[in-house]
Amino acid sequence: MRVLGLDYGERRIGVALSDAFGWTAQGLEVIDRKIVKDEFARIADLVKQHEVESIVVGLPKNMNGTIGPSGEYCIAFADQLREMLTLPVQMWDERLTTVSAERALLEADVSRSKRKLVIDKMAAALLLQNYLDSKAK
Numbered sequence: 547m548r549v550l551g552l553d554y555g556e557r558r559i560g561v562a563l564s565d566a567f568g569w570t571a572q573g574l575e576v577i578d579r580k581i582v583k584d585e586f587a588r589i590a591d592l593v594k595q596h597e598v599e600s601i602v603v604g605l606p607k608n609m610n611g612t613i614g615p616s617g618e619y620c621i622a623f624a625d626q627l628r629e630m631l632t633l634p635v636q637m638w639d640e641r642l643t644t645v646s647a648e649r650a651l652l653e654a655d656v657s658r659s660k661r662k663l664v665i666d667k668m669a670a671a672l673l674l675q676n677y678l679d680s681k682a683k
Contacts, residue, residue: 550598551674560666562674571674573667604640
């Protein structure tokens with residue numbers, strides 16, 4: 547059962563994919579919304595290509611657990627995906643995934659320009675892995 551993880555952002559969407567067993571998450575790509583005109587069509591292509599059965603969209607909550615404007619955009623995005631793809635779409639708390647990804651890349655001494663290219667994909671992989679781990683328990 548493959549699961550697609552999406553870290554939805556204003557400019558970019560980080561994409562991660564689980565293995566066939568739903569045990570591990572790997573970064574797949576970054577959809578740059580200024581380059582890709584229809585991000586929904588690209589996601590639909592990925593769903594078909596990888597035989598995805600469900601999607602997890604990161605929900606950026608405030609540190610106190612409330613949902614701000616970014617969270618509202620993510621919820622609307624997830625609702626559109628649900629309608630368009632007729633797949634289960636889950637929301638998953640993504641607090642600090644980008645911070646964790648940034649820290650890991652800094653520790654690996656990845657240059658600023660290279661970090662910018664992979665940070666969203668890595669954040670998507672972290673949120674998807676957290677989701678998969680919670681389902682394994």
